[in-house]
């Protein structure tokens with residue numbers, strides 16, 4: 001162990017000895033062995049590191065159920081947004097047009113990315129509460145024959161809503177268009193199996209449901225789309241085709257790779273497999289959510305979303321109406337008890353979020369609820385019920 005660090009040997013079973021749990025959508029609480037995997041330096045050109053990159057690409061592809069070898073995995077330096085930009089800039093032709101399906105901040109960021117790219121797009125914006133549905137997508141594609149691609153956000157992390165990508169994919173391909181998926185916060189815990197859901201490319205990153213540390217993302221795309229992407233990118237460093245071609249030829253990343261992050265990610269992938277892959281990981285997160293949401297509801301908190309749309313990734317709660325409640329104080333009191341929660345990211349009402357992902361299990365989630373109960377008490381808040389206006393707004397918009 002590094003001098004001065006305070007990691008618990010078993011973070012899921014033991015409080016992290018002074019290190020708070022991150023109840024956030026990533027970066028998140030990682031396993032000790034994942035942190036430990038970063039204690040060695042690697043030469044980026046060396047055969048050992050090239051083998052690690054190849055192993056990582058193979059393991060990630062295996063998570064998509066690509067039995068026919070039609071897809072390939074392209075890791076890309078940078079955070080998730082870099083990879084979304086790389087995907088849009090590489091797979092959407094310069095004269096293409098994208099239908100962006102937005103119901104929160106990350107859908108809106110995809111639209112903003114299209115603006116920066118200077119490529120045509122149109123938007124379905126469902127606000128904070130509602131998923132884009134297949135029939136709406138079909139109608140939009142029918143109405144505008146110039147749309148070539150659709151981008152859907154798998155789990156819209158700003159609210160925690162799990163969008164119906166299977167239904168969306170059906171609508172997209174029934175109209176002869178192509179689907180791109182931002183599965184940043186879902187991939188690894190919620191199935192995105194290419195034999196079940198058709199898409200051309202998807203993107204996710206190291207520090208989400210695989211439980212690695214931040215530093216790169218990855219694009220998994222149909223090889224035919226990777227071929228077709230040649231020469232299309234607006235950006236030298238975010239050119240997915242160029243990264244793919246270079247990696248396949250040399251085994252190396254085009255520019256300096258985040259070597260330690262890759263080493264940590266491989267360990268995270270091993271743990272993911274040991275937990276039962278996507279199914280096992282998704283089951284733990286679902287249990288985390290169910291235990292946490294049930295406990296928070298007992299305290300009077302209400303979720304933004306109806307149960308049907310609650311993801312096992314992150315849950316948004318309305319701020320309580322009580323006059324003594326202030327999010328900043330609640331945040332500090334929760335942190336004192338070892339839990340870092342997340343501010344809300346809604347456009348209309350005040351809210352906060354609690355993540356269910358990372359090295360935490362239901363026992364930790366029970367302690368989260370206890371910490372919330374104690375924090376409310378310390379603030380002099382006897383019920384966490386939200387303002388009637390928030391509920392009325394939700395009912396109105398979700399009607």
Ligand SMILES: Cc1ncc(COP(=O)(O)O)c(C=O)c1O
Pocket residue numbers: 025079080081082084106153154155156157158182183184185205
């Ligand atoms: C769905 C989704 N898309 C895109 C991003 C952007 O990723 P990053 O913040 O790593 O740039 C996030 C981040 O949480 C996300 O959840």
